[in-house]
Amino acid sequence: MNEMKAPPLAASELMGPNEFEAAIRAVGTERYHDKHVFHKLLHGGKLNKGQVQAWALNRYCYQEAVPRKDAAFMSRVHDRDLRREWISRIHDHDGLGEEPGGIERWLILTDGLGLDRKYVTSRQGALPATRHIVESYVRFVREQPLVVAVASSLSELFAPSIHRERIAGMLENYDFISDHVMAYFKRRLTQAPRDSEFALAYVKANARTREEQEACVDAVRFKCDVLWAQLDVLNHAYVTPGLIPPGAFVPASL
Numbered sequence: 001m002n003e004m005k006a007p008p009l010a011a012s013e014l015m016g017p018n019e020f021e022a023a024i025r026a027v028g029t030e031r032y033h034d035k036h037v038f039h040k041l042l043h044g045g046k047l048n049k050g051q052v053q054a055w056a057l058n059r060y061c062y063q064e065a066v067p068r069k070d071a072a073f074m075s076r077v078h079d080r081d082l083r084r085e086w087i088s089r090i091h092d093h094d095g096l097g098e099e100p101g102g103i104e105r106w107l108i109l110t111d112g113l114g115l116d117r118k119y120v121t122s123r124q125g126a127l128p129a130t131r132h133i134v135e136s137y138v139r140f141v142r143e144q145p146l147v148v149a150v151a152s153s154l155s156e157l158f159a160p161s162i163h164r165e166r167i168a169g170m171l172e173n174y175d176f177i178s179d180h181v182m183a184y185f186k187r188r189l190t191q192a193p194r195d196s197e198f199a200l201a202y203v204k205a206n207a208r209t210r211e212e213q214e215a216c217v218d219a220v221r222f223k224c225d226v227l228w229a230q231l232d233v234l235n236h237a238y239v240t241p242g243l244i245p246p247g248a249f250v251p252a253s254l
């Protein structure tokens with residue numbers, strides 16, 4: 001018997017800030033969508049133009065859902081300072097005054113790919129699963145405790161490196177991609193770190209029990225699943241086995 005030995009950590013013991021952050025970051029290392037085969041094909045120049053169109057058209061649904069989930073979040077916040085901070089996310093996507101915003105920059109990408117704007121914004125050509133997956137993110141943020149909802153945005157901690165990889169890879173590998181149409185991702189290189197730094201500090205300060213901390217780590221898992229599943233359904237429809245559901249976009253160049 002060794003009475004000097006420290007007792008095993010109780011499951012309910014709070015993680016220290018570094019350990020908590022490391023647990024969040026470990027989720028990205030394990031399952032962020034930079035590891036998905038569809039991204040490897042996209043960035044490596046292995047897709048044809050029709051497949052790149054299908055990606056941009058489906059991803060529009062995600063872009064369009066993000067400011068809606070931020071609005072859903074804000075509708076639940078009673079802290080004016082937090083709303084003042086969070087509203088910049090909606091402006092980043094929807095634009096404000098002279099600043100056209102990220103959705104407009106996304107449409108410059110879909111224009112450049114030769115897609116009709118009305119068709120893109122109608123979301124009618126998107127895969128049925130894409131619409132359901134992105135909506136699950138809006139619902140999650142509407143329903144979960146605020147600190148867990150904030151944590152679900154933390155996949156953005158991992159976004160700048162995939163954005164850099166995408167800008168370089170797509171510019172190098174596709175003759176139909178220009179600097180101009182990649183503006184969306186260039187702008188995110190500065191926006192995403194600002195947002196994720198704020199969200200990380202918020203979550204560290206406001207997850208006050210072990211259970212809340214674990215729910216936050218789970219929220220990052222949930223979000224990585226949202227991102228991963230979008231690529232799974234794209235791959236299934238447009239790469240292999242290539243089964244496009246009824247009513248979804250059919251590329252001319254497939």
Ligand SMILES: O=C(O)c1cc(C(=O)O)c2c(n1)C(=O)C(=O)c1cc(C(=O)O)[nH]c1-2
Pocket residue numbers: 066152153154155156157158159162163188227
């Ligand atoms: O291209 C990507 O890989 C990627 C990933 C993510 C992400 O990790 O959630 C976002 C974005 N892009 C993005 O452009 C963006 O505006 C964005 C907002 C959010 C969010 O959860 O609030 N994630 C992301």
